[in-house]
Amino acid sequence: MINKISIVLILFILGGIGYTLYGFFAVDKNPDIVTLERFNGEEPIMLDQYIGKKKTILQFVAVPCECCSFSMPFIQQFAKEQDDIEVITIIFYGKRSEIQDKFENEYKATHLYGLDLDRSIANHYGATVSPTYVFLDEEGNNLGAYPYIILDAEELLQRYDDAFNKFHNKGE
Template identity: 85%
Template sequence: MVNKISIVLVLFILGGIGYTLYGFFAVDKNPDIITVERFHGEEPILLNDYIGKKKTILQFVIVPCECCSFSMPFIQDFAREQDEFEVITIIFHGKRKEIQEKFENEYKATHLYGLDLDRSIANHYGANVSPTYVFFDEEGNNLGSYPFIILDATELLQRYEDVYHKFHKGE
């Protein structure tokens, strides 16, 4: 009888250890930080598919936001013209219907964009104001953020290059 209880107890302990290790290594601790919801049942944007693969800029915006509306034309041009970059706009506040109207009909957005209405991604990256830009190099290093309006594609590229060089020179 003692042997059966000992065996069950050992199996129970090993199962607990296995479950704990599985939680640490196999399960993403917060999938909301990497998954950006999209409209119309489209596949979500998985940030891990971009960050660490190429230079990436996350643009955090709210709707409505006049500064953000101002930036959409040059953001789309930048995303289309800069092959070495991926630009992803993440909307972290607004009403779904209004957001959809803005991005589909007014902006006619062609670059990647999606929703973070529970603010998990915005909070993770410290995006508290709109717009906020978070920059990553091709190795996935978070180079820093810029929580201010950017006037055009030239300034966006300059802001990226500034943080890139600062990060890689160790300043």
């Protein structure tokens, strides 16, 4: 006689097999990791216009996220003051209406930002927590990621420089 635990275990195993098969057959094998959607009919941000051409920081955020909200003022200031590093905020989680309200009304965002609600770009760069900062050099090399809160513009620049120097062996 099969007991309840056995039935649950069998269902769990079958669910895992089903999930794996769904991921294998249904997941887009060529996700769009270049196009960042915008609001209000604005032209999308084409990441390949920046990555591989200019030092770039991709800031992955969620709405709502208090740590992400904390960072917005200095991110915008950093983006405005930096000529050599492009900062692009990528929102990979949240409700469209809440995201739009936060970025347009609360943050009054002036730097580059866009939506990745299907998480194709976030998955490509391994961003699973919010905030995560991904650092890229002007050749498009991924210098690494920093999946923690950053306190100010000086720390952001220091984290970028540390990743750059480590990748290019200048920190030894």
